Structure formats: structure tokens, C-alpha cells
Amino acid sequence: MPGTILILIGPEYEDLEVWYPKLRLEEAGYTVKLAGLGEPHYSGKHGYPCAVDGRIADFPASQLAGILAPGGWAPDKIRRDPEALRRVREVHEAGKMVATICHGPWVLISAGIVRGRRLTSTVGIRDDVINAGAEWVDAPSVIDGNIVSARVPKDLPAFGKAMIEVLSKQR
Numbered sequence: 001m002p003g004t005i006l007i008l009i010g011p012e013y014e015d016l017e018v019w020y021p022k023l024r025l026e027e028a029g030y031t032v033k034l035a036g037l038g039e040p041h042y043s044g045k046h047g048y049p050c051a052v053d054g055r056i057a058d059f060p061a062s063q064l065a066g067i068l069a070p071g072g073w074a075p076d077k078i079r080r081d082p083e084a085l086r087r088v089r090e091v092h093e094a095g096k097m098v099a100t101i102c103h104g105p106w107v108l109i110s111a112g113i114v115r116g117r118r119l120t121s122t123v124g125i126r127d128d129v130i131n132a133g134a135e136w137v138d139a140p141s142v143i144d145g146n147i148v149s150a151r152v153p154k155d156l157p158a159f160g161k162a163m164i165e166v167l168s169k170q171r
Helices: 015-027 074-078 082-093 105-111 123-131 153-170
Strands: 004-008 031-036 041-043 049-051 066-069 097-101 141-144 147-150
Touching: 004 015, 004 074, 004 082, 015 031, 015 097, 015 153, 066 082, 066 105, 066 153, 074 105, 082 097, 082 105, 097 105, 097 153, 105 123, 141 153, 147 153
Parallel strands: 004 031, 004 066, 066 097, 097 147
Antiparallel strands: 041 049, 141 147
């Protein structure tokens, strides 16, 4: 079994940026867990319901093959959670995949792991990424070591392929 990927969920997550990667990763043989900030379920920006498997703190980094911070408005709440930031840092420090799309890089920025790295995001937070010390790239998906990033939902096919590429190198 390839391992477990944790997807960070919060209020008004971007529906497609959670469900497409979840299904793509499961097709590749990964176990995907959805973790939130304490509520048992959340609604996406477009109304899709999401029951979570537990709190982010319930999933130790040592048991994860990677972590994904999707976009929507959820990252603005998730980046305020010390456990979420700790988990992102721990996964990153272990050299495991840290994936993010759209507004998700806000979580990586608050976790302090983007300085000196190349990544992309929605153009709406390009300045945030640059001000955090990263090089912002306008591309459907960017791989920089263990960090995988993408811009917006239309880039999900490239994002899925990039995540699988990075995860396959970890095995």
C-alpha cells in the first residue's frame, strides 16, 4: 500500500480542489483522509458537503506519505490553526509531499516553508507568495522538490499528475 495522504478541510473549501485529488490519489492506491479544524463536516464554496475523518491533530506526520492544502476560503481559517501548521512543517521536514493549489499556499506560507522555493498559486495571492520569499511561477503545476503546487481548478489534471510523480519518487 503506497500510504496515506491527508487533505486539510475547512469552511468553504474549493469543492473540486478536494474531490478531484482525493479520487485521483485513491485511484493510484493511496489512502486519503480528510481532516478538519474540529467540526464533523464542512460545506464547500459550491455547497458540496464533506464529512471529515477527524481533526488535523489526529493524524501524526509519521503516518503520512503527504499532505494537501486545497484552496477556497478554507486556507484563511486553516492557517490560523497551530496544529495544521505544525503538521505541514513536520511533513515537509520529513521530505514528504506537500501539495497545494489556488489559495492553499497561504497555509504553507504561515507554516514558514516557502522561502527560497518555486511555486504557483491563484494570481490573487501571487504577491503573498512572493512576499513570503518564494519565486512565483505562472504554470499549471510546479514541482520543487517535495512541494507540488497548482493555480486553479482547470489545472487539476496537471496537478494530479505532478502529485503522483512526486509520491512515486518517495517510495
